[in-house]
Amino acid sequence: EVQLLESGGGFVQPGGSLRLSCTTSGFTFRNYPMSWVRRAPGKGLEWVSSVNGVGGGGVTYHADSVKGRFTISRDDSKDTLYLQMNSLRVEDTAVYHCVKAGLFVEDKFEYWGQGALVTVSS
């Protein structure tokens, strides 16, 4: 059974930093692309970042809204996905979901974690 468990969410002031983690099990982590998707309060889903699996060279991608501030990474030895979030803004307040993709990012967003709440406020 595929399991994705996010951690590291919390309350932070504007300009601050947080690092989200997503521990996984139930599949061969290194082989699959992974992504982060967020949902702000009262809004819809927004893609944040993706990282290829070992077959895709671990290439990373970020939405324009977070480019230069957020960094997605993975540690295949720990089956864990990360999202380093710097220079946080009020509009980054959201529940952040870790997502396992299919064979490649475009294929399908197969499994979603429960999410980690990030609140950015002064």
Added chain:
Amino acid sequence: DVVMTQTPLSSPVTLGQPASISCRSSQSLLHSDGRTYLSWLQQRPGQPPRLLIYQISKRFSGVPDRFSGSGAGTDFTLKISRVEAEDVGVYYCMQATHFPAITFGQGTRLEIK
């Protein structure tokens, strides 16, 4: 970025009756590899999103066959043949054809009359 527009935004449905949600994209979702990366997701209250349909019409593992997807190019539809109480939630269409600019529709809230 590709804009995904869903209609309706809210859909009250009687139990046992069909429901239909439309999704229109601002650009064709036909990828150069010949596939169309259009998915449908369901988010029940208090739950994370769940994949229902991918590549327009392929049901994901464990999804009941009362859910079906259709369409091509820029116009797509999710149909529920007979709505059950557990189907209440918000439904999103999502395109990944134009990755890395992945985009979602605004969401359609399905509720029981």
